[in-house]
Amino acid sequence: MAKQTVLGIDIGGSLTKIGLVSKDGHILDKKVFETEAEKPFSVFMIKLKSEVEALILKQNSDIKIIAVGVGAPNANPYSGQIENPPNLKWGKAIPLLETIKKAFKLPVFIANDANAAALGELIFGSAKGMKNFVTLTLGTGLGSGIITDGKLLIGEHGAAGEIGHVNVDPQGRMCNCGLQGCLETYASVTGIKRTVFELLSEMREDSVLRTISFSEMTGTDISKAALAGDLIALNAFEKTGKILGSKMADTVAHLDPEAFIISGGLSKAGDILLKPILNNMEKYLFSAYKGKIKVLLSNATSSDAVLGPAALAWVSLEAKY
Known part of the structure; x- marks a missing residue:
């Protein structure tokens, strides 16, 4: 059969x-x-x-x-x-x-695609057994998906969960979406690259990142440098974690999730990314949420990207029939 x-x-x-x-x-x-x-x-x-x-x-x-x-x-x-x-x-x-x-x-x-990825985490991934969580994919931009009460949050216009476009600084970096100061211009591979190049101009310390052009630099390059103790890279992750952690605290106030699940190129830095995120999220959390919100790294790799759309199909079939 x-x-x-x-x-x-x-x-x-x-x-x-x-x-x-x-x-x-x-x-x-x-x-x-x-x-x-x-x-x-x-x-x-x-x-x-x-x-x-x-x-x-x-x-x-x-x-x-x-x-x-x-x-x-x-x-x-x-x-x-x-x-x-x-x-x-x-x-x-x-x-x-x-x-x-x-x-x-x-x-x-x-x-x-980010919403499909959230379903992939719910059905097949790190969020099995959870009912309320948020996925954040730190890639070229910042993708996000929201699961609430075990279901994907889609919204009135089919576009819920665009956390990458909440505002960090009205006078901040220009975003490809046309707005200024979006979170993804700071908390993404592109965003941290911009931070690295700002730090390279401000700091005098030696760094392997000085030998890589902006167009050739990857999130993995920055992660490897940070893991090797590179001060420019470590500083960049600290700045990124501070901004992302504070905005995750805002998201908690809206949704009260059990966890955030982080994936994408920057997640390869592990604790170097997680520690500043957790410290700053906790710092800005409303007291009712302190110590209750988990921040996890996804087990999925880029080659597992089909699991999100596949989960969407399986879940939709069950709902249909």
């Missing part, structure tokens, strides 16, 4: 990840390919169909795909569209749901 699976699709500005995932979260097979976001959406769909067909062929007909889950930047589950994506040059409103439904002739469920 063929094994029931779902197809998980994680669309990113640079890479798209696809995978066949069982109900218990086992990834039967997966593939990564370049999104080529500068080309038309129709070109992406041709490539997606080809890659999915190749993935299915490798299974020797031992599986039955029953649904598709898709996580994508700015995906709106109400409209079925990707709306105004900053890193996908496909137009202002891309009919994602209907196009994928036509391509695969299966039930399709879509969500913002």
